[in-house]
Every structure is written in C-alpha cells, then in structure tokens.
Amino acid sequence: MRIAVLTERADGETRVAATPETVKKFIALGASVAVEAGAGTRAAIADDAYAQAGAAIGDRAATLAGADIVLGVQGPAPETLAGAGPGALIVAALDPFGQRARVDAYAAAGYEALAMEFMPRITRAQSMDILSSQSNLAGYKAVLDAAAEYGRAFPMMMTAAGTVSAARVFVMGVGVAGLQAIATARxxxxxxxxxxxxxxxxEQIQSLGAKPVFVEDVRGIEGEGSGGYAGEMSPEYQAAQAALVSGHIAKQDIVITTALIPGRAAPRLISAAQVASMRAGSVIVDLAVEQGGNVEGSVAGEVVRVGGVTIVGHRNVAGRLAADxxxxxxxxxxxxxxxxxxxxAGRPVLLDADEIVAGVRLTKDGRVVNPRLTA
Structure with missing residues (x-):
C-alpha cells in the first residue's frame, strides 16, 4: 500500500496533509509513504524531516507512481494525478458542492474520492473531523487578527494616567470557531x-464567561442542531434577531462572525447599515468570507475599510497557523x-454500510455515489 503526499497547488494554501509524525504511523501500519519535494515547506517541515521519518522524497511524478492513496489538503486537480494507481483513494477536503465538475472527473478517472469535510458529526468520528480541528484554530486566529487591526488594548488597564476600558467583543455563531473565539478573547x-x-x-457561552445575546419567544430555525450544525432561520427569527443585534453591534469594538450552513451560501448577519452604526476604529472579522460572507462589504482575501470600520476577510484562516x-x-x-x-489486507477496508464511509465517499467504481450529490 503506497501513500502519496502532495504539495498543495492552490493559491495561498500553506498546509500539508501529512507530517513526520503521521508518516511514521502509516509506515508502522505497513504502508510505504512518498512525499512530494517541498510539500511541507510552508508549514515549516523540511524534506529531511520526512526522509528521517521514513518517507521517500521525489518530484510529483515519482510521488504519484503507483500510489494507492493520495493525501491532500485541498482536492488535487484530476489531470495532475497521472501515475496514481487504478481506483486510488483521493483523501482531502474536496469542496463537493463548489467543485462538482472535479468530483465528476474523479469518477470518470476511476478514483475513489473521499471528502473529509463530509465527515459525520458522531462521537466515533470526532478525531477525524477536519472542520472541527481547523475551525478551532480559525476561531483563535480571528481574535488575533482582530487585535492586530484594533488600535487599542484588549484588557482593562488601570494606570496612574487613567483607566483603559476593556474591548467589547461580540461573537456571532457559536460553533467550534465561535467557542474558541470567545475563549481567546476572554x-x-x-x-x-x-x-x-x-x-x-x-450554556456554552455562559460556561466561558461570556454574555449570551438571544432572541426570546420567537420560532427559530428548521432542524435546529441537526448534525451539530445550524439550519436556516425562519423569517420571524431573522427579523427579531436583526432588531436585537443592530442595537448590540453599535456598542461593540470588535465583531467576529462564524456562521456557515453546509452546502449553502453563508447567511448574511451584518448589513451595511449595521457596519455604519459602529464607531470609528471598530473591527469586524468575517470567517465566512470564502462562502459569500456574513458581512455586507467584506471581500475575500482582503482587509477593507468602510467608513471608520475595518472588515477583515482573510482566506484560509486556519492556514495562517500552518504548522499547527x-x-x-x-x-x-x-x-x-x-x-x-x-x-x-495491508490496507484500509471501507465497508459500504459504515456510516462514516457512506458519509465521506463521493465516488466509487466510476460513479458519483454520495446521496448529497445525487439527490
């Protein structure tokens, strides 16, 4: 069983799909591992570190030659996989909804594509959940990015020259990223x-020492909590939340938005009018900017200033902490x-009936088989 680890080719991608630690673990299972030269450079991992762990280092062609499993961070273009073995497993974050043509191409080429972002949110799969691990880092980094743009101190400081008030931070969306943002800001x-x-x-918000801001006595969302994700808000809830949040946002120094709905554009949480209501020097960090953005006026890959408010729209926020x-x-x-x-067997055996396999498998035997793509 030969495992290939590729250098990421997507613009701005700094991460790598294997480390010397996991290379050793795969070899201990009986696999051989080949790593494309330079794959870990942007994550501060030298080729020598992979070689010392037991991996073969080579160019892309040598790395892919006869590969049974191809590991990536973002899905590799099918035309760049020449040399991989027939029926090879492609294991990465594949963006199935945004890159459907690529999924179809994997099927046509006979690859078995496994989308790690489709990992079911069940107890058995927690240690496999890339969305949670990467969102945790993104929530942390969002607060640091906000602090870097904010022209004032975060904590209250009492000095002989007077008192500096604590920054007021509002987190919108309390999933993994939001909880980490709360904890970091605190x-x-x-x-x-x-x-x-x-x-x-x-209760999660309160357990971290933050103040919960909630709409009361209004019908909320369809399928609340389904699969650990939020669903779409009802019109009644949207109107009530907009009224509540508008008054709260105007008093904040920093707002961090994290709301995403799998397979859909990010919900709009902050309007241009709400941005305009914030005082000069305030900062908004939009962690959903790559899926359309929670904030009106945010731009993917840019830090923009609207009036006196800075809106941070960095792409691939977890990748800004590439090593971790x-x-x-x-x-x-x-x-x-x-x-x-x-x-x-000396290989992974992926049973059709397994809940995890059924969740992440996109293609098999030349067909797209995931029900989320075939429905």
Whole structure:
C-alpha cells in the first residue's frame, strides 16, 4: 500500500496533509509513504524531516507512481494525478458542492474520492473531523487578527494616567470557531458577548464567561442542531434577531462572525447599515468570507475599510497557523484511515454500510455515489 503526499497547488494554501509524525504511523501500519519535494515547506517541515521519518522524497511524478492513496489538503486537480494507481483513494477536503465538475472527473478517472469535510458529526468520528480541528484554530486566529487591526488594548488597564476600558467583543455563531473565539478573547481580557440561532449554545457561552445575546419567544430555525450544525432561520427569527443585534453591534469594538450552513451560501448577519452604526476604529472579522460572507462589504482575501470600520476577510484562516493546522489535519486523516486499516489486507477496508464511509465517499467504481450529490 503506497501513500502519496502532495504539495498543495492552490493559491495561498500553506498546509500539508501529512507530517513526520503521521508518516511514521502509516509506515508502522505497513504502508510505504512518498512525499512530494517541498510539500511541507510552508508549514515549516523540511524534506529531511520526512526522509528521517521514513518517507521517500521525489518530484510529483515519482510521488504519484503507483500510489494507492493520495493525501491532500485541498482536492488535487484530476489531470495532475497521472501515475496514481487504478481506483486510488483521493483523501482531502474536496469542496463537493463548489467543485462538482472535479468530483465528476474523479469518477470518470476511476478514483475513489473521499471528502473529509463530509465527515459525520458522531462521537466515533470526532478525531477525524477536519472542520472541527481547523475551525478551532480559525476561531483563535480571528481574535488575533482582530487585535492586530484594533488600535487599542484588549484588557482593562488601570494606570496612574487613567483607566483603559476593556474591548467589547461580540461573537456571532457559536460553533467550534465561535467557542474558541470567545475563549481567546476572554483570555486577552475583553468583555465578550455572543449569539447563535441554536438556543442550546446559551450554556456554552455562559460556561466561558461570556454574555449570551438571544432572541426570546420567537420560532427559530428548521432542524435546529441537526448534525451539530445550524439550519436556516425562519423569517420571524431573522427579523427579531436583526432588531436585537443592530442595537448590540453599535456598542461593540470588535465583531467576529462564524456562521456557515453546509452546502449553502453563508447567511448574511451584518448589513451595511449595521457596519455604519459602529464607531470609528471598530473591527469586524468575517470567517465566512470564502462562502459569500456574513458581512455586507467584506471581500475575500482582503482587509477593507468602510467608513471608520475595518472588515477583515482573510482566506484560509486556519492556514495562517500552518504548522499547527497541518499537524491537526494530518492526524485527522491518519485517524480516519487508521480506523479502517486491515492489517491482514495491508490496507484500509471501507465497508459500504459504515456510516462514516457512506458519509465521506463521493465516488466509487466510476460513479458519483454520495446521496448529497445525487439527490
């Protein structure tokens, strides 16, 4: 069983799909590992570190030659996979909804594509969940990015020259990224509040020492909490939330938005009018900018200023912490493949009936088979 680890070719991608730690673990299972030269450079991992772990280092053609499994961060273009073995597993974040043509091309080429972002949110799969591991880092980094743009201190400071008030931070969306943003802002000394359409998050917000801001007595969302994700808000809830949030946002120094709905454009949480209501020097970080953005006026890949407000729209926020993001992502991939590894067969055995396999498998035997894409 030969595993290939590729250098990422997407613009701005700094992560790598395997580390020396996971290379050793795969070799211990009986696999051989080939790493494309330079694959880990942007994550501060030298080729020598992979070689010392037991990997073969070579160019892309040599790395892919006869590969049974191809590991990536973002889905590799099918035309760049020449030399991979017939029926090779492509294991990466494949953006199935945004890159449907690429999924079809994997099927046509006979590859078995496994989309790690489709990992079911069940207890058994927690250690394999790339969305959670990467969102955790994104939430942390969002607060640091906000602090870098904010022209004032975060904690309250009492000095002989007077008192500096604590920054007021509002987190919108309390999933993994939002919870980490709350915790990080609190550690930096900010006064933190947060909101979410899922009422079950109220206790989580309070447990971190933040103030929950919730719409009361209004019908919320369809399928609240389904699969651990939020669904779409009802019109009644949207109107009530807009009124509540508008008054709250105007008093904030920093707002961090994290709301995403799988397979859909990011919901609009902050309007241009709400941005205009914030005081000069305020900062908004839009973690959903690559899916259309939660904030009107945010631009993917840019930091823009609207009036006196700075709107941060960095792409691939987890990748801005490339070494840690790669380490966690690589462990997710190993935990996934390792859980299905059959020592006698010397390879992972992916059973059709398994909930995890059914969730992540996009293509098999020349066809697109995932029900989320065939429905």
């Amino acid at each position: 550690r930096l000394g900010a006064q933190v509040s947060a909101t979410d359409v899922r009422s079950a998050t109220r 993001a790669s380490a966690l992502y690589a462990r997710n991939l190993f935990n996934f493949l390792g859980a299905f590894w059959d020592k006698d």
